[in-house]
Amino acid sequence: MSIKQPDLRTVNVTRYVTPLREGGSLPAIAEADDGFLYVLKFRGAGQGVKALIAELIGGEVARTLGMKIPEIVFANLDTAFGRTEPDEEIQDLLKASVGLNLALHYLSGAITYDPTVAVIDPLTASQIVWLDCLLTNVDRTPRNTNMLMWHRELWLIDHGASLYFHHSWDNWEEQAKRPFVQVKDHVLLPQAAELEKVDAAFRAILTEEQIRAIVAVVPDEWLLTLSHHGTPEEIREVYARFLITRIANAGTFVNEAQNARKTLI
Known part of the structure; x- marks a missing residue:
């Protein structure tokens, strides 16, 4: 690939x-x-x-x-x-x-996704739930969906609250293997009926090489402000290893999401 x-x-x-x-x-x-x-x-x-x-x-x-x-x-x-x-x-x-x-x-004319108005199909919902479990994104709830409807299509915005391991940093390896318990509050969890199918497909796409290609674009200028965590190369390596480890242990967060979903349906 x-x-x-x-x-x-x-x-x-x-x-x-x-x-x-x-x-x-x-x-x-x-x-x-x-x-x-x-x-x-x-x-x-x-x-x-x-x-x-x-x-x-x-x-x-x-x-x-x-x-x-x-x-x-x-x-x-x-x-x-x-x-x-x-x-x-x-x-x-x-x-x-x-x-x-x-x-x-800026998506001019876009409107905030309203779960009471727009129905998201199970595959799309499962894809977004899986993504947010991987990224540990706590900010996709009914109160603040961080999704927009633009030209009748669903767009994702605002991932700044993701990867919250980097606020404590030292125990990133442990955090990479944890389930994502906040998934219980995810706005699309009730519709996410195809998590296992999505898990298999997305693991095949997000190879180690692909993750490293994404992390490589983080600018040195930003990473130099985090020099207490290491050199830019060392910091990028932590971000890459966090995601690679999390993908390898994706079954943990998929199970957590499926169990949380059972309490809602």
Whole structure:
């Protein structure tokens, strides 16, 4: 099977349009020098570059598995960008985010997925549940689905809360083998009736080589801010080994999801 190497573009932010205040890290809609609008995620926000790393890896894993993800780009923020911003909180955020940030193409007109309105088929639901169990994504609940309906298709957004092992780091090997107990709150769990079928298919796609190709795109500029964890190469190796180990032990989180689903149906 061929390896899909993510090829991310780099844009320069030219205009701050509006904050998205429903996000805890204060993302914003911004315009770039290619003329497109993006949802900009800032390195200077609460979780720093770790949220950007999770967003990048999680989004590109999902894309590799065939799911719809808005284009992810690297977004440069110039030192002069925030000087004219009147909001002091936003100005501080912009100043703390000078350099390389992350952005997702803005899906104009998209609406938040509402589980009471749109019905997701069992295969798609199982695919998304499996993905979130792999990534340990705690942020796909009925309260905050982090999915959009755009042109009658389901799009996944916001994986910044994934890979939460990197907030404690030292016991990553143990965490890689754990079930994902938070799956009980997943908005699509009731429909996820084909987890075993998805598990077999996705394990075949996410080979060790594929995982390493995805992790390789994480920029040194971000990883150098985590130098207390090692060199950029050493840190990438931990992210890769975490995912490789988790995929090898996927039966653990698949069983957890199936057992949690039995309590709902």
